[in-house]
Amino acid sequence: MTQPPPPPPQQPPQGGGFGPPQDQPPQDQPPQSPPPAGGPNLNKAPEPGYGYPQTPPAAPQTPPAAPQTPPAAPAGPPQPGYGYPQGAPQPPQPGYGYPGQQPGPYGQPGYGQPPTVPYGQPGYGQQPGYGQPGYGQPGYGYPQGAMPQQPQAGQPGGGGKFNAQVAIIVAAVVAIALIIGGGVWYAKSGDGDGKKDDTASSSGGTGGSDDGKGGASGGEEKAPADPGAKVLFQVPAPEVKNDSTVVVSGSWLTDKAYVKSGIAKIVGYDRDKGTELWTVPLPGPVCQASRHVTDDNKTAILYQPAMPTKAKPSQGCSQIALIDLDGGKKLWTKTVDTGGDPISFNNVTISGQTVAVGSTSGGAAFDTSGKLLWSPKTSDSCYDAGYGGGERLVAVRKCGSYGARQLHIQTIDPKSGKVVSEYKMAEDIEYASVVSTDPLVVAADVGDSAGDGSGISDFFSIDNKTGKLRTRIAAPGEQFAARCEGITRIEYCTGIAVGADRLYLPTEEHDGTGKYSQTNEIVAFDLTTGKQTGQRADAGDGYTISPLRMDGGNVIAYKRPPYDKGGQVVSIDGGSFKQTKLLENPATEQVRDVETRMSPDYSEYLYADGHLFMSRVYASKRSTSGDEEYLAVGFGTS
Known part of the structure; x- marks a missing residue:
């Protein structure tokens, strides 16, 4: 990837704490009341801050060797625990309630974005198996060989790798070609049925299908008279002792509340004032959170049954809960077992009134009343590793042993679990991510x-009804900046949007017109033909742009700012690709510093109705710099 100027000095989490330490009681929670609305001094004149050009961007560095023994946590992703076949190279599984995460933007871990697996989590002290992508290692796989050739539909994609010196030159050439050739990305047209757009209210940053809001010709998000935003409130980072790293994944936005996971709790905040509306305490930390919600604002989470201890650093992600985001209540908690201990799950999603969970031991589902719909069968030779939710329910079913795996992409009936259609991927594909369930789009690293x-x-x-492949789109990693975590989380992709039968992707950063400046574009692919549509949305010099979600036939995107500007949210017209500014953050140094410590790739972003919320997915020991650190920050227009 092209490297921009370095971010401001940050202290990454040190060591490999076991999560909430033994001397940290479960009730050790973040402050109950955020600072007064308004946040940092918005009247302070802009000063050079993050990304201020000092020197030309450095060439990619060789990733550091991962440590082999404690106490430092390894750079590699966590390894599987319960239920994974023994004796074969193993894909990673969630660590301390959550799968491994890449380091912070541009390889520099920021607060709450640890590059390592905390002590005691599955995978601590273990390295990725041979041939695994090694997701989470800084700089892993920087192009080393020849540029991948774009395959024809149905043919394997990818290609060789570059050496580090040639990569920068090739990236510039690729960028020029993209500018000439148009864009890449895919989207689905709205069907006009007025269904709830749950991608707008679920945890952000990921691509998602349009659920029918606004139709193909437009969306519901309208430009305000003044897009200038102010800081509404900040949620202080929770106090984490020692060198622990705690999962705080999960955020949602309703008509009244911004909801965010904390340390072993979920809190609803007034989305304008930041005052706490309600709190749902949990006995252990959150592992995973559904990105979808029901029509009546219910969502699902996975969490641990107790706080980890030094003696038992992982309690397993066995607890499945349904949360009422309006009432601020935990409606029920369920577990699933197959004659032994409860299964530890690593994927949770919602489709319609069905809550589905997946694992290396198989999948299970409940309806929103708590009734069990199906569970793993010990006689099965295959297992449901995870599910994609939203408009439809799609299972990623794994068959065969590691190294000879075949993935079955199944559209299933969410009430009965009956298979509606099935597409079998080639045997050389070990992992896949569900990008969208309607239209069905799956990403893989072939x-x-x-x-x-x-x-x-x-x-x-893929055609949902027949299971046939419609088209295959090559998206070489050195050209496009989207990411998926199919190794550990079936339904977690960032920088992708799907709507109006288009796939929308951001290009990698390349040189802008200014000295040392970087920029990129969003481009579109047709999901029927697999070809680029020729549409392109430029970020603007010094900005980088990333899709957040669909809004009817339009794309909602975030623009990460240059050193002297505030970030922006724009709506990209699905037909003309004309950009409309919906929100622009203050350009003061203090606000920019808070904003640029998060990024769409490694944080959760939500935008709706003139409100933008950014939040961490990890909490860790605070840095010694003395800078104020936040779990979440909200911006809003007047």
């Missing part, structure tokens, strides 16, 4: 050819 740790070399557009 033969580990992406070369950048993104988890994507190709997208597969």
Whole structure:
């Protein structure tokens, strides 16, 4: 990847704490009341801050060797625990309630974005198996060889790798070609049925299908008279002792509340004032959170049954809960077992009134009343590793042993679990991510050819009704900046949007027109033909742009700012690709510093109705710099 100027000095989490330490009681929670609305001094004149050009961007560095023994946590992703076949190279599984995460933007871990697996989590002290993508290692797979050739539909994608010196030159050439050739990305047209757009209210940063809001010609988000935003409130970072790293994944936005996971709790905040509306305490930390919600604002989470201790650093992600985001209540908690201990799950999603969970031991589902719909069968030779939710329910079913795996992409009936259609992927594909369930789009790193740790070399557009492949789209890692975590989380991709039968992707950063400046574009692919549409949305010099979600037929995107500007949210017209500014953050140094410590790739972003929320997915020991650190920050227009 092209490296921009370095971010401001940050202290990454040190060591490998076991999560909430033994001397930290479960009730050790973040402050109950955020600072007064308004946040940092918005009247302070802009000063050079993050990304201020000092020197030309440095060439990619060789990733550091991962430590082999404690106490430092390894750079590699966590390894599987319960239920994974023994004796074969193993894909990673969630660590302390959550799968391994890439380091912070541009390889520099920021607060709450640890590059390592905390002590005691599954995978601590273990290295990725041979041939695994090694997701989460800084700089992993920087192009080393020849530039991948774009395959024809149905042919394996990818190609060789570059050496580090040639990569920068090639990236510039690729950028020029993209500018001439148009864009890449895919989207689905709205069907006009007025269904709830749950991608707008679920945890952000990921691509998602349009659920029908606004139709193909437009969306519901309208430009305000003045897009200038102010800081509404900040949620202080929770106090984490020792060298622990705690999962705080999960955020949602309703008509009244911004909801965010904390340390072993979920809190609803007034979305304008930041005052706490309600709190749902949990006995252990959150592991995973559904990105979808029901029509009546219910969502699902996985969490541990107790706080980890030094003696038992992981309690397993066995607890499945349904949360009422309006009432601020935990409606029920369920577990699933197959004659032994409760299964530890690593994927949770919602489709319609069905809550589905997946694992290396198989999948299970409940309806929103708590009734069990199906559970793993010990006689099965295959297992549901995870599910994609939203408009439809799609299972990623794994068959065969590691190294000879075949993935079955199944559209299933969410009430009965009956298979409606099935597409069998080639046997050289070990992992896949569900990008969208309607239209069905799956991402995979075919033969580990992406070369950048993104988890994507190709997208597969599949017909939900017949299970037939519509088209295959090559998306070489050195050209496009989207990411998926199909190794550990079936339904977690960032920088992708799907709507109006288009796939929308951001290009990698390349040189802008200013000295040392970087920029990129969003481009579109047709999901029927697999070809680029010729549409392109430029970020603007010094900005980098990333899709957040669909809004009817339009794309909602975030623009990460240059050193002297505030970030922006724009709506990109699905037809003309004309950009409309919906929100622009203050350009003061203090606000920019808070904003640029998060990024769409490694944080959760939500935008709706003139409100933008950014939040961490990890909390860790605070840095010694003395800078104020936040779990979440909200911006809003007047």
